[in-house]
Amino acid sequence: MPQSSTPLDSIKDDHDDLVFLDEHPAPASGDGVPRVWRVMIIDDDEDVHSTTTFALGNLDMQHRPLEFVHAYSAGQARELLKNETDIAVILLDVVMEQDDAGLHLVRHIRETLKLADVRIILRTGQPGYAPEIDAIRDFDINDYKTKSELTRIKLFTTVTAAIRSYEQIRAISTSRRGLDQIVRASTELMSLHGVHSFSAGVLAQVAEIITMPPNGVICVKECPDGETDALFVMASAGAARRIAAAPLAAQAEPEIHAAMQRCLAQARNVYEPGFATLYFAGKACRDFVAYISLIHPLSDIDQRLLEVFCSNVSVGLDNVELVSHLHNAAFYDQLSKLPNRTRLVEILDAALAGPGRDEATLALVDLDHFAETNDALGHQFGDTLLVAVAARLQNSLGQQLTVARIGGDIFSVLGDAGSVNPVRILALFEAPFSIDGQDVQLSATLGLVRLSEHDGSGADALKDADIALKRAKTSQRTGHFYFSRSMGIEIRERVRLMHALRTGFAKGELFVVYQPQIDLLTRRPVGAEALLRWQTEDGTFISPDRFIPIAEYSGLIIDIGEWVLRTACMEVVRLREAGHRDFTMSVNVSQVQFRHPYFLDMLRAALEDSQAPPEFIELEITESMAMEEPDLLIKMLAQIKHTGVAIAIDDFGTGFSSLSYLQRLQVDRLKIDRAFVTEITGSARGSSIAEMVIQLGRNLGLSVIAEGVEDERQAQILQALGCPLAQGFLFARPMAVPALYDWLSNDLLNRAA
Ligand code: C2E
Ligand code: MG
Ligand code: MG
Numbered sequence: 001m002p003q004s005s006t007p008l009d010s011i012k013d014d015h016d017d018l019v020f021l022d023e024h025p026a027p028a029s030g031d032g033v034p035r036v037w038r039v040m041i042i043d044d045d046e047d048v049h050s051t052t053t054f055a056l057g058n059l060d061m062q063h064r065p066l067e068f069v070h071a072y073s074a075g076q077a078r079e080l081l082k083n084e085t086d087i088a089v090i091l092l093d094v095v096m097e098q099d100d101a102g103l104h105l106v107r108h109i110r111e112t113l114k115l116a117d118v119r120i121i122l123r124t125g126q127p128g129y130a131p132e133i134d135a136i137r138d139f140d141i142n143d144y145k146t147k148s149e150l151t152r153i154k155l156f157t158t159v160t161a162a163i164r165s166y167e168q169i170r171a172i173s174t175s176r177r178g179l180d181q182i183v184r185a186s187t188e189l190m191s192l193h194g195v196h197s198f199s200a201g202v203l204a205q206v207a208e209i210i211t212m213p214p215n216g217v218i219c220v221k222e223c224p225d226g227e228t229d230a231l232f233v234m235a236s237a238g239a240a241r242r243i244a245a246a247p248l249a250a251q252a253e254p255e256i257h258a259a260m261q262r263c264l265a266q267a268r269n270v271y272e273p274g275f276a277t278l279y280f281a282g283k284a285c286r287d288f289v290a291y292i293s294l295i296h297p298l299s300d301i302d303q304r305l306l307e308v309f310c311s312n313v314s315v316g317l318d319n320v321e322l323v324s325h326l327h328n329a330a331f332y333d334q335l336s337k338l339p340n341r342t343r344l345v346e347i348l349d350a351a352l353a354g355p356g357r358d359e360a361t362l363a364l365v366d367l368d369h370f371a372e373t374n375d376a377l378g379h380q381f382g383d384t385l386l387v388a389v390a391a392r393l394q395n396s397l398g399q400q401l402t403v404a405r406i407g408g409d410i411f412s413v414l415g416d417a418g419s420v421n422p423v424r425i426l427a428l429f430e431a432p433f434s435i436d437g438q439d440v441q442l443s444a445t446l447g448l449v450r451l452s453e454h455d456g457s458g459a460d461a462l463k464d465a466d467i468a469l470k471r472a473k474t475s476q477r478t479g480h481f482y483f484s485r486s487m488g489i490e491i492r493e494r495v496r497l498m499h500a501l502r503t504g505f506a507k508g509e510l511f512v513v514y515q516p517q518i519d520l521l522t523r524r525p526v527g528a529e530a531l532l533r534w535q536t537e538d539g540t541f542i543s544p545d546r547f548i549p550i551a552e553y554s555g556l557i558i559d560i561g562e563w564v565l566r567t568a569c570m571e572v573v574r575l576r577e578a579g580h581r582d583f584t585m586s587v588n589v590s591q592v593q594f595r596h597p598y599f600l601d602m603l604r605a606a607l608e609d610s611q612a613p614p615e616f617i618e619l620e621i622t623e624s625m626a627m628e629e630p631d632l633l634i635k636m637l638a639q640i641k642h643t644g645v646a647i648a649i650d651d652f653g654t655g656f657s658s659l660s661y662l663q664r665l666q667v668d669r670l671k672i673d674r675a676f677v678t679e680i681t682g683s684a685r686g687s688s689i690a691e692m693v694i695q696l697g698r699n700l701g702l703s704v705i706a707e708g709v710e711d712e713r714q715a716q717i718l719q720a721l722g723c724p725l726a727q728g729f730l731f732a733r734p735m736a737v738p739a740l741y742d743w744l745s746n747d748l749l750n751r752a753a
Pocket of ligand 1: 515530531532545587650708710727729
């Protein structure tokens with residue numbers, strides 16, 4: 001070792017043996033994290049190194065001794081600093097290789113290596129080499145001393161002050177980094193859905209904040225019925241991964257269990273040797289607690305950062321809990337705890353996209369007459385019964401099937417075709433359900449759809465099953481029905497047509513045509529039947545036989561029917577103004593219109609507004625309609641008669657009206673259905689039914705009209721049988737208004753000629 005030539009020589013002698021203190025590095029904690037203050041001496045004078053280590057050798061701040069790193073030139077220092085990041089203080093000689101080598105090194109440390117925390121004390125042997133004041137400020141130099149100034153005591157206090165300053169700077173940057181981390185953590189955690197992934201995220205973020213690898217477990221304290229120590233594992237990480245998401249067993253993890261209980265009891269973070277337990281205050285006695293294994297004790301800053309983090313996260317956990325709760329309410333039936341319709345649609349979507357699609361079948365299970373049971377035995381009883389049905393379906397059909405409750409008394413079963421078998425499912429209802437000691441016998445109807453036969457979405461599959469279910473209910477045969485592709489096409493077409501009709505009506509695509517009715521004897525027109533037509537935008541005509549049932553089914557017929565009636569009434573008025581004064585207008589009325597509570601008001605208003613004389617208006621109701629709810633009909637017809645309009649029974653002969661019933665109905669006319677008119681010339685039975693209707697009319701004093709008269713022979717036979725009126729292609733086809741006027745004036749001309 002070179003001889004020392006520094007002012008520190010004077011104190012060196014006492015402790016020569018301590019010169020090599022640095023060769024016995026200070027203890028580091030087991031994980032390799034230094035628990036020392038590292039001081040770097042950069043000086044080309046070897047004596048300075050030994051005197052410095054000697055002077056500072058027994059300095060111990062906060063139980064952390066010093067550890068020295070030596071460099072004997074600026075170049076060597078540069079090399080060493082490439083890999084040294086946790087140097088607290090650098091004692092730097094200004095003059096080394098060059099006069100200002102030290103100053104260049106400072107610039108390198110601050111600007112290139114970006115080591116901002118390390119404290120730098122400049123030393124120089126020659127007072128003349130003092131750096132400029134600017135350099136001291138710009139490069140954040142703690143102190144500048146000539147070597148002669150630095151007595152042992154001075155060096156001691158200077159380094160102590162520098163270490164303290166280094167510690168504070170580190171604390172500030174650690175907490176800034178920690179707070180940044182907390183902010184980042186909060187945003188990251190918020191994007192995680194579900195309490196489990198959120199919890200896993202919390203473990204990861206804690207590890208980031210304390211800069212240790214993730215290792216721990218997070219639990220929620222459930223307090224069902226006063227049992228306070230039930231902990232449920234939400235997530236685990238690192239070595240604690242062995243702990244599964246299930247109730248935390250006190251016997252299996254006694255240390256963790258006890259530590260968590262202590263933390264929960266104190267309702268705050270607890271730091272113990274080797275681990276920390278973090279407390280996250282939750283709502284409604286659902287607190288969260290995390291057990292974090294520590295590699296080394298946490299600094300004050302880490303602890304403070306964790307406090308901030310925990311209170312931040314508690315808010316987040318509450319939100320996640322709420323979201324999970326809402327999710328649960330949105331996707332699960334609260335009564336049976338089974339997936340609900342929304343969830344089933346998701347499951348179906350997944351099944352349709354998955355590999356098992358071709359084997360999968362969906363069955364809707366509708367409980368027969370459940371509403372009656374519910375009404376008779378009370379809703380609470382009904383609820384218990386539904387829960388019992390849910391349990392039986394789930395327990396008997398096996399876990400690999402998905403059982404859901406998709407409506408009041410409708411369940412669904414999804415699984416492979418072998419298991420979702422109608423015979424098997426219906427057999428489950430053979431044994432009664434025992435509710436409150438009472439045996440309840442239930443039966444069910446099934447609508448099934450094979451997913452292989454299905455091209456649409458999960459929601460469509462459910463609709464298809466629903467269609468099959470409706471079919472099963474109306475057919476009343478085997479109690480189940482499989483959806484077939486053709487059924488779907490038919491129904492979807494009807495739905496399409498319904499939308500088209502609604503918009504078509506609004507856009508004026510509907511219009512009324514008039515088919516003349518004539519007196520068979522004189523062959524003169526007596527009136528016309530108003531018939532509805534629909535020509536779509538592209539020019540196609542859609543037959544009333546197709547769209548009227550859809551209008552009835554959708555309720556559109558209320559508005560459309562009113563519009564037809566008003567149009568027909570106005571036409572009567574115009575015809576009268578044109579000289580056709582004895583002209584009667586027949587308007588078809590559907591059952592849906594007839595049952596509408598405002599039908600009579602509507603009729604009166606239409607007559608009033610159009611000023612059409614009621615005696616020239618006739619309403620046609622079908623015979624099948626006349627057969628339903630006789631009492632209501634009798635009352636209705638009486639009221640209609642009051643308005644002055646006439647009533648005809650359309651398609652007569654197809655229904656089963658009894659004579660006595662007909663007598664009670666106040667009708668004016670019977671309309672012989674076209675089928676019986678055709679029969680007159682076309683079948684062996686000949687004119688028998690037409691003849692019967694004509695006689696019936698005569699006996700009851702009712703007018704009779706034959707419809708669908710297509711040829712002269714039919715007209716002559718009908719006339720011979722005594723039928724006074726007729727309507728049919730033989731005389732005229734249904735015509736739009738201008739054609740009707742032409743036809744009527746031609747008729748007059750012909751007659752005049
Ligand atoms: P409907 O009331 O029995 O009307 C008679 C139907 O027979 C009309 O068919 C008419 O065009 C057709 N027809 C008339 N003469 C002959 C003939 O000689 N040969 C043949 N083959 N057919 C003949 P359309 O117009 O297609 O109407 C069908 C049904 O649609 C009507 O039967 C009626 O039930 C219903 N409908 C038509 N318009 C309306 C309406 O405005 N309201 C309601 N509720 N139903 C209507
Ligand atoms: Mg008719
Ligand atoms: Mg008819």
